[in-house]
Amino acid sequence: xxxxxxxxxxxxxxxxxxxxxxxxxxxxxxxxxxxxxxxxxxxxxxxxxxxxxxxxxxxxxxxxxxxxxxxxxxxxxxxxxxxxxxxxxxxxxxxxxxxxxxxxxxxxxxxxxxxxxxxxxxxxxxxxxxxxxxxxxxxxxxxxxxxxxxxxxxxxxxxxxxxxxxxxxxxxxxxxxxxxxxxxxxxxxxxxxxxxxxxxxxxxxxxxxxx
Numbered sequence: 001x002x003x004x005x006x007x008x009x010x011x012x013x014x015x016x017x018x019x020x021x022x023x024x025x026x027x028x029x030x031x032x033x034x035x036x037x038x039x040x041x042x043x044x045x046x047x048x049x050x051x052x053x054x055x056x057x058x059x060x061x062x063x064x065x066x067x068x069x070x071x072x073x074x075x076x077x078x079x080x081x082x083x084x085x086x087x088x089x090x091x092x093x094x095x096x097x098x099x100x101x102x103x104x105x106x107x108x109x110x111x112x113x114x115x116x117x118x119x120x121x122x123x124x125x126x127x128x129x130x131x132x133x134x135x136x137x138x139x140x141x142x143x144x145x146x147x148x149x150x151x152x153x154x155x156x157x158x159x160x161x162x163x164x165x166x167x168x169x170x171x172x173x174x175x176x177x178x179x180x181x182x183x184x185x186x187x188x189x190x191x192x193x194x195x196x197x198x199x200x201x202x203x204x205x206x207x208x209x210x211x
Contacts, residue, residue: 001115002032003070006077007173011104013084014166015095022084029078036071040064062187066118069176069183073111076169076176083162090159099146100167103139107170110136114177123188129181130193136174143167 006025013021043064046052052060087094094100110132117125144164152160182194 001070001118002028002035003074003077004111004115006032006074007080007111008077008108010077010080010084011108014080014087017084017088019085019088022081025081026078029074032071032074036067039067043067058187058190062183065183066180069179073173073176076173080166080169083166086158086162087166090155090162092155092159092163094163094166097143097151097163099139099143100163103136103143103167103170106132106135106139107173110174110177114180117181117184121184121188123185126181126184126188130178133174133178136171140167140171140174 006028010022010025012018013025043060046060047057050056094104110129113125113129113132117129144167147155147160147163147167151163155163179194182192185191185193
């Protein structure tokens, strides 16, 4: 999955302070952007020509939403790739930062599980991904607390802000994976579980459009 690979490559570049590799991830984002547009255009064409109903309509709607979320995941990878030069300039040692390593590990696990779930469309896998979202949120909070209260004196303002921005990008990757899991549950069951208190309870809500 291109989106997953973009995040993996961007994080590798950030940890190795490989500015050129980071630039490559950023440059490849335009390819993913084009693919996202092409897929959406094809879905719109199918809707216009065949006016699908029931499960076919649900499938096309799900493809459009998942397609958008995958593009946004790739954007997070591109943003991290673009930040490698700043990471190097600030002297951030991400490979030696315990909180960052923990967040990166959990975010990549959630992303990998999402990629596999898209192939299988298993409900249990989708619900498991949703259950991981709070783990990513806690990892993100822990890293931000550490950045602000422990690391700030040594990192300086620019370094602290850069670290927090990278953490936020990974937290958003987790949110987008959760969106995709919700879409697969909708595809399989017709239930809208977004913002529900329990995964089996549906409650219609507007989709988070934040980037």
